[in-house]
Amino acid sequence: MHIREIEIDGFKSYAQKQVVGKFDEQFNAITGLNGSGKSNILDSICFVLGITNLSHIRAATNNDLIFKQGNAGVTKAFVKITFDNTGPRRFANYGEVVTITRTISIASANSKGTNNYTICGSNASCSAVADLFRSVGLNVNNPHFLIMQGRITKVLNMKPGEILGMIEEAAGTKMYDQKRNQAVSNMEKKDVRLDDIKGLMDNEILPAVQRMKDDREEYLKYQKYERDIEVLRKKQYAFVYDRAQRQAQMCTEEIAEKTEESKQTIESIEEINKEIENMSDKQKEQEKEKGEGLKNEKDEIDREVVAKRAAATEAEKKYEDIRSAIEGAEAKLTRAEGTKGSDMKALAKLEADLQKKEGELGGVEKEGVDLESDIKAAKAKLLALEQGMTTNDAGEIVSLESQITESRTRLTELATDVKTRDARMKELERRKAEKERELAKHTKEDKEYNDEKTKNDKELATLKSEIAKMRFDAQEFSNWKEESKKLGEEIKALEYSKSLIETDMLKNEAQFRDVPGVQRGVDVLGMIPRFFRLKSDENRHVIEHLMGNHNTTTVVRSGEVASRLMNGKAFMYRTTCVPLDGKDDENTKEAKQILAKKLAVAKAIAPHGENVDWAINLVEFDPNHSYIVNHHLARVLVCDTKEAATLLCYNKEVGVRVITRDAEMDVKPSGVTGGGARANHSHGMDLTRMNEWHNAKAELEEKLPRYRELEKKIKDASTQAERHNRMMERQSELTDKIDAHQQKFQYSVVATIRTELDAFEIEIPKILDENKAMHDEMKGLKAKISEYEERKKNEKAFADKEKAEAKKVLKNLQEREKNAKGGFEKAKNTLTAMRSEIAALIQSIKDGEDVIEQSKSQVIEHNKELAEMEKAAKDANVAQNIAEDRRKAFIEKMKKHDENMNQLRKMIEKGKKDIQQKNVRLEEIEREKAKVKDDFAGWMKEAKDILKGNPWISDVKEHFGQKGTNYDFTGYNHTAGLKKIQEMEAEMKKMNANINMDTMSLLASAEERVMALQKKRDQIKKDKEKLWETIEKLDEKKKVELQAAYKSVNKDFNGIFSMLLPGTSAKLDPADGKDPLKGIEIKVAFNGKWKDSLGELSGGQRSLVALSLVLAMLKFRPAPLYILDEVDAALDLSHTQNIGAMIKAHFKESQFIIVSLKEGMFNHANVLFRTRFVDGTSQVSRTDNTK
Structure with a gap:
């Protein structure tokens, strides 16, 4: 964005309309004699920008801005500025050209005068115009882009602190100072409020609270007695009520148990009656079946x-x-x-x-x-x-004449063939040359095909090499997956079968309620058949008979667990618990020797050499579970016949319980006999099904490790498999691509030409060979014909x-x-x-x-x-x-x-x-x-x-008997509780005469006020802490901004000064040599030698230093427009000639308008405006120095 032209009418010394333009987009100068109106052009720009401090443009009121204050017939001032709205810094939401005007009229006793703005022909407010200029960094009321007369001289006299202030102004850190001062002011107010609260509490409230606290102790003691008595009395009633409820509940449970037992007994009788009826029917059917069918x-x-x-x-x-x-x-x-x-x-x-x-x-x-x-x-x-x-070469009888005729005929045929082939040869060579020329026209297509083919072949070879290096066996991976799938299905089937059996097992296992300290599956392990398996199914009846109803006996981890279950009445029906850690007397060395001796005797005396063995040898089990199995199967012999059972049982050297293999006879040394596997095994789990469960479990234990191993292999190799598959797919794609590319080429013009040329390469040598052979044959024939003709003579x-x-x-x-x-x-x-x-x-x-x-x-x-x-x-x-x-x-x-x-x-x-x-x-x-x-x-x-007398019980009875509540009845004694209540009531009666009952309400009010003031005090302290944090953050931000501004200005200061005065250097040094934020001094060097002070410089050089510093400040936050009013007044003529080059080098995106009286300055401007005062009014002329 930059100014194109300015139209002035009635403003200050410009009584008539003057158009100042066209302005150069970078370097413009205005010159003229003193009083000719050159500075008034700058004032007109500030006028349109909305300046409010008229003293900056040498006026006291708006009337001062109108030509001769309206006394010469001109009653209004008009300024219009046309802006080129292109470039990086531009007015948003406007086109490429923006016009802004300001018009004021003379104020009088009867009128305040007018002050109007327009933007692109539309009326606008002063604030809208100001906002528009601020959007591109032009704030005329804080004009860092406006350098007026005397600014350079002022900079020369600045102290280190004032120079630092210039850096702060350039960095825009005044906002931080304002916020910091506001925070400090707020903190002082907080301190005053804290002192007020402290005085109020120390002098009035806290002494009164202390007096009331002294009276409170007796009152609190009285209240505690009241509460304690109330608690004890409630506990007494609660205890009696809870005891009655628990006893009633126990009675209800016992009645339910008796009812359930009665119901089960009746159902059992009905079931047995049905079974007897069914068995009677079956008995009749079997008798009938035996007799007839x-x-x-x-x-x-x-x-x-x-x-x-x-x-x-x-x-x-x-x-x-x-x-x-x-x-x-x-x-x-x-x-x-x-x-x-x-x-x-x-x-x-x-x-x-x-x-x-x-x-x-x-x-x-x-x-x-x-x-x-x-x-x-x-x-x-x-x-x-x-x-x-005569005879020919084949031995056939022929005449000499026929030989001559035959040879000549053959010679003529050969000559004709040679001519035909020569013609064909010329045609082939012509066509070959033609095709070669045609092929040369398609060199690019041929090269593209060969390049593409080479690229694809190379990629395919690389891919095949990488696949080979992988050493990935796809077949083995496929086999793993197939085996894993098969194993998974088998495992799933086994687990399903096992779960079905376990469901039946759960139905037969004893059910129990949860007891503290007992975990299902950890402490309670299930029924006995879980711990052994039959070696042969033919022994099922005898083992089931020996187990009787005990195959539903519950195995627990230890005797302690068994005690907890029994004492807690956990089982719903009568159940026997067998602990794993029980002492196994049958597993001692002495017991084993006795049993081995008894078995040897039994085998020796068994009739007909029967198979006799201990019942425990008919099952397999973990040696760690021997106590459980021995509990039911120890010291029982199994034989084949009843005769052997009787003989062995009553033998003095054997003398143990004996049972036949079909369980039809069970003999004990005491003389008690029994038998019948089906009669004695009416409950519990079928041992055949249990064997199936053990088999399924064993198979799972065998298959699961292999399945997990396969799954791990598949998982570990899956990434490589996916990569291998991708590479194989890519190989297939490349192969298809190569084939398609080759097939496409086969039907191309180049391929057709190459095919024809290849055919020429084959046919041409062939014709040459045939021609040579024909020529040789013709030579031989001619010789023969000569010979035959000679012989004919x-x-x-x-x-x-x-x-x-x-x-x-x-x-x-x-x-x-x-x-x-x-x-x-x-x-x-x-x-x-x-x-x-x-x-x-x-x-x-x-x-x-x-x-x-x-x-x-x-x-x-x-x-x-x-x-x-x-x-x-x-x-x-x-x-x-x-x-x-x-x-x-x-x-x-x-x-x-x-x-x-x-x-x-x-x-x-x-x-x-x-x-x-x-x-x-x-x-x-x-x-x-x-x-x-x-x-x-x-x-x-x-x-x-x-x-009825204590309705509150309904609200709290769910807490009765719970630990940590007022209704914990552990160790509670009803009589002792009643006695304690009576003692406390007597003590309260004595205390009642000496207590002031209003003390507590007054103390509560005072304490509430203390708490409210303390809360306010704490909040004020927190606010102070936040204010300190804010101040510290503002100081830190200001420090960062100043450091950045210092580095940037220092760099640009040196660059600008060295360009304005070649062979020199300049810098900003900390006044104390350490921290630039405490003050800054200007240092200058000529040819690398630093001066001790600026006093060693001439006046023009010092002014040039000040100008360089001002311009460096301007560059830190660049504006699209800079206005300089006679800043070269203090400069020597020789020092102004480089200002134009400096502006072009350092301010490429900004427009400069400079008022100057020095030829070294304005003659180097791209565009020069000259003002002159003619007939009491200012006029302007334009010179383009670039042409």
Whole structure:
């Protein structure tokens, strides 16, 4: 933003309209004689900018700004400034040109005069104009951009503190000083308020409070007695009420338990009755089944067994017949292969002998064959000559004329072919050159293709190398994932099966309430079958019988846990607890020796060599859990028969409990017998299911580590796998890209040209070779034709000569044949015989191979039949086994049927006995319930009476019995509590006569006032602390801003001064040599030598120093416009010539308007305005110094 032009009319000395412009956007000067109106141009700018202190523009009132104060017929002053609104510092929301005007009119007794502003032709207020100029850093009422007359002289006389003040003004830190002074003033007010509060408290309030506190002690003691009595009395009533409630609750629980027990007993009786009824029905059905259906089923099974046996025998016979046929075919195959092997060896030997003989006799044989061929050719030639003919190269009889004709015909054909090929050659060379020129036009396309191909091939090779370096086995990673997935599914299935069984286990395990100090799963470990597993399922009945109902016995961590559960009545039904840390007497060395001796004796005396073993050996368990298992299975022998059970039990050396493997007989040395696994195991968990649980648990323990290992491997390798996949995808993309690029190129112009050129490169050499061969052949033909024509001229002489030579050659050949005939015939016969023998062997081998193939086919066919018959035989055997198993199952079924009949009978008898016992228990329960109900009514009446007289109990009864409350009844004694209340009431009666009851209310009021004043005092102190913090922050900010301003101004000061006065330097030094914030001095150096003071400088030099400092201050916060009014007045003429260069170098974004009387100054300005005073008014002319 800068001034383009100024229009002045009626302002000060400008009576008539004057347009001052166009202004240069950087350096403008105004000069003229004193009193010609040059400074009035600067005043007009300040006038439009909205200056309020008129003394700065040499006026007292607005009337002073109008030409001759309105006395010369001019009654208003008008100034219009046109701004170029471009560049970094510009008026926001305005176009490229902005005009601002100000008009004032003369004030009189009847009128205050007018003062109007416009912005771009629209009326505006003074504040709006001021805000507009402030937005670009021009505040005429705080004008750091305005340097008036005398400013330079003032700077020269400044002290260090005043120079620091200039830095502060440039940095704009006065705001910090204002805020700091305001904070200090506020702090002084806070101190006054603190003194007022302190005096009020020390002199009036605190002494009165102390007097009332002395009277309060007795009153507080009286109040404490009142509260304590109230608390004790409430506790007494609460204790009695709570005791009655708890007793009533216990009665309610006992009644509920009795009711539940009665209900369960009745349900149990009904259930047993149903079971007896069902068992009776089953008994009748089984008796009917045995009498009717079982006999028919037995006959049917027997017939089926006989039929299946016959079918199995027939299938086995057919199977054996096919096996015999296979063995015969395999024997024939073996013989044929043996014969073939011997023939192959003989053939190899004969072929070797033949090769040897051919080496010995082959030359003789060949010589004989060649002689026979040569004699035949010689005879044919002689015969042709005798017939007036001759022979050609193939030995055919031809005439000389036909040979000449044939040769000439061939020569003509060759000449034609050569001409055709020469023409083709020229055409190819022409087209080749044409294509090469065409290819040269597509050099760029060809290069781009090759560059792209090279780039893609290089990237693909690099990618393949990186993939190889990774050494990542994708197949192995895939196998891991597949195995992990499979294991995960198996684990999920196992966990599901295990959870189903555990659900059943929970149903059978004893349920208990939470007890402090006992954790489920940590202290309470579940039922006994969790701690052992059957070695064989056939032992299930005997172990279940031995466990009886104890397989629901609960295992706990220790005896202490068992005591807590029992004392806390945690179990809902009668339950036995077995601790893990119980002492196992059966696990001692002595006990083991005794048991081993007893087992040895039992095995020795067992009849029929029966299998006898300790029951504990039929299960597997952790040795750490031996006490739990021994608790139920120790010192019990298991045998097969009842006879052995009786014998072993009552033997003095054995003398332990013995049970048969089917649990039908259980004998104890005391003489008590029992048995029947199903009768004695009506509750608890099926041990077969428990074995399934143990198996699932073991499988999980086996599979889970491998699964976790795989998951870890997959997780660890997943990043590498993802990178490998990305690289493989990139490789595929690159391959596709290369293929597509190549395919695209194949159909391009360049590819078509290259294909044609490649074809030319192949065809041209081929034609050249063919032409050479044709020329050679033509040369030979010409020679032959010459020879034939020469012979034709002397045909008779040539024929006679040829006959003589032919006869001579024939005679010579016949003599050679006669001499070699004996050796030739012998060699021929020997070799022919060997070749015939070899041919016979080859035929024999071929016949043998046919036999081998035939035998192999037979073996394959028989093997197919054998596989089918083997399957048929297996199916027949399976069917036979099924029939046999069916018969065995039927026999077992009959045995089970009888066992079930006996079992049903025993269970019906036991059920009837149980019903009698349960009916007796029902009567007892009803009597017990009646007594508890009477107790409940008494306790409820007591609780109701207390509540009626003390309704507050309803609000606090949830706290009764809780520790840390007034209703903690631990160790409370009702009688002692009542006695203490009576003693405290007597003491209160004595205290009542000496207490002033108003003391507390007065003291409370005084203390509230003290607290309010203390709160105010504390708040004032906090406010003071905040004020101190504010002052410290302001001082710190001011220090930072001043340091930044000091460094910047110091740097620019030196730069400006050294430009204005070459060969010099200038700087601002701290007055104390340390801290610039305590005062600043100006230092100047000439040619690197620093002056002690500015007094050593001439007046012009000192003025130049002051001007440089002022300009450096201006540059710290640059404005778009600077106005300097005769700042060079104190400068020497020689010092003003560099000001223009300095402005251009240091103030590139600012416009300077300088009023000057020095030619060294205004002659260097880009634009110079000259003012003159003509006929009592000022006029302006413009000079452009840049042209």
